[in-house]
Amino acid sequence: MTTIGIVAFDDVEELDFAGPWEVFGMARKLRDQGDRLLLLAEREAPIRCAKLMRVLPDLTFAQAPKLDVLLVPGGVGTRREVKNEAMTDFLRRAGAQASWVTSVCTGSLLLHEAGFARGKRVTTHWTFIEQLRDRGEVTVLENERYVVDGNLVTAAGVSAGIDMALWLTGQIWGEEFARKVQKQIEYFPRPPYT
Amino acid sequence: MTTIGIVAFDDVEELDFAGPWEVFGMARKLRDQGDRLLLLAEREAPIRCAKLMRVLPDLTFAQAPKLDVLLVPGGVGTRREVKNEAMTDFLRRAGAQASWVTSVCTGSLLLHEAGFARGKRVTTHWTFIEQLRDRGEVTVLENERYVVDGNLVTAAGVSAGIDMALWLTGQIWGEEFARKVQKQIEYFPRPPYT
Numbered sequence: 334m335t336t337i338g339i340v341a342f343d344d345v346e347e348l349d350f351a352g353p354w355e356v357f358g359m360a361r362k363l364r365d366q367g368d369r370l371l372l373l374a375e376r377e378a379p380i381r382c383a384k385l386m387r388v389l390p391d392l393t394f395a396q397a398p399k400l401d402v403l404l405v406p407g408g409v410g411t412r413r414e415v416k417n418e419a420m421t422d423f424l425r426r427a428g429a430q431a432s433w434v435t436s437v438c439t440g441s442l443l444l445h446e447a448g449f450a451r452g453k454r455v456t457t458h459w460t461f462i463e464q465l466r467d468r469g470e471v472t473v474l475e476n477e478r479y480v481v482d483g484n485l486v487t488a489a490g491v492s493a494g495i496d497m498a499l500w501l502t503g504q505i506w507g508e509e510f511a512r513k514v515q516k517q518i519e520y521f522p523r524p525p526y527t
Numbered sequence: 528m529t530t531i532g533i534v535a536f537d538d539v540e541e542l543d544f545a546g547p548w549e550v551f552g553m554a555r556k557l558r559d560q561g562d563r564l565l566l567l568a569e570r571e572a573p574i575r576c577a578k579l580m581r582v583l584p585d586l587t588f589a590q591a592p593k594l595d596v597l598l599v600p601g602g603v604g605t606r607r608e609v610k611n612e613a614m615t616d617f618l619r620r621a622g623a624q625a626s627w628v629t630s631v632c633t634g635s636l637l638l639h640e641a642g643f644a645r646g647k648r649v650t651t652h653w654t655f656i657e658q659l660r661d662r663g664e665v666t667v668l669e670n671e672r673y674v675v676d677g678n679l680v681t682a683a684g685v686s687a688g689i690d691m692a693l694w695l696t697g698q699i700w701g702e703e704f705a706r707k708v709q710k711q712i713e714y715f716p717r718p719p720y721t
Contacts, residue, residue: 347552348712351545351580355685358541358578372580379583384552386545386566389573389581438713459713478717490713491549492689500719508720515718518542519632519653519684522716523672524709525694526702 335505336369338400338427340440341390342420344383344410348491349437353404353498359514360502373397375419383408394423402501403431406494407438407458415446424449433501435486437494441465444487453482458490495520529699530563532594532621534634535574535584536614538604542685543631547598547692553708554696567591569613577602588617596695597625600688601632601652609640618643627695629680631688635659638681647676652684689714 337357339350354370361368374380374390381387392398405424414420424447428434436444441457442465444450451470456462456477466473474480479488479497488497499520503511515521531551533544548564555562568574568584575581586592599618608614618641622628630638635651636659638644645664650656650671660667668674673682673691682691693714697705709715 346549347545348549351541351549354580355540355542355545355578358580362578370579384549384556385564385585386548386552387583387585389583391579391581459710478715478719490711492712492714492716495686496717496719503720511720515720516653517684518686520686520716520718521672522686522714522718523690524714524716525672525690526697526705526709 334367334369335401336371336398337402337404338371338373338397339404339406340424341372341374341380341388342410342414343381344408344413345380345406346383346408346438346491347386349406349408349440349494350404352492352495353437355518356495356498356502356514359517360506363510363513363517364506369398371397383410394419397427400427400431402433402435403427405436405440405443407436407440411439411442415442421447433484433486435488435497435501437488437497438490441487442468444485445471449485450487453485454480455482455485455487456480456489457487528561528563529595530565530592531596531598532565532567532591533598533600534618535566535568535582536604536608537575538577538602538607539574539600540577540602540632540685541580543600543602543634543688544598546686546689547631549712550689550692550696550708553711554700554704557704557707557711558700563592565591577604588613591621594621594625596627596629597621599630599634599637601630601634605633605636609636615641627678627680629682629691629695631682631691632684635681636662638679639665643679644681647679648674649676649679649681650674650683651681
């Protein structure tokens, strides 16, 4: 049984978490092994996302079980959350126990604040490359969909979380299984204006 | 000002609606013209999605304004909703007034029930091609990310909704603008296991 926790906060970017949620949710369904996929927030209240969708957390930080995978999405709310000690404390605690510590988009800024990105190679949304570099003690790569450094996996902006979550699915449960998930969500993308 | 309504129901597939939501939400933000992006459901209660995420509708069907774009996602809940007259009635009413009638995944079955797919070329999730054909009076295409027939646009499964929403963004506001949206959500996909 695998437990995956995705962190949520006001002004989190929708696809940052909904993309990986879909990948891991399909993996859970196909595996049928009682895996847990949880949306975790500081409080029980509904989350108002960056593009105004409202979602309900499954558990608060205080209620969260030990996680195998911690995923931190980004969004404009990270500007506030990077100064929120309740967030940083939770990430530090949950990440220290997790097999994989991951982020999408500007979620990497929160992981840096919590100490996980120090001395590591990471990436983030293309508009935040310099800001993450300016935080120091980190090597920020550009033009990568996701960057793996040990058990730290950081994805580029928004939609890159889907690629990262599929890669991680393959690492945890095997590439053949990841391809099954990919087929179920028909992830054979063809952007229309290239 | 453009009004986009995305329909939600219990057991709707998360990425079916969250992908287009991200695309249109980013378009709204970049345009800054007071566009409305609404999650619409039969009732006010939280929606429990197919992969167990819970989301809150913005408005009920009864409260919905006239839509410029109607988007119907899929998911296992469509098996129930195809027999729900409140759903069919709303789709018929909203779609008749809309400039674009669209679906993702098995949302096309609901559009067929509401009459929009009759005599048209459409697509759906790859596992539902035959079931949609069996409904009759419809030409179901395979291996297409989305199929356009007049103002009816039907996408393949789950992640195909992102491609479709970006295409539609280009049709409504121009290709150059659609590329800006694409860049902001870093939609330059690279599936890891090909």
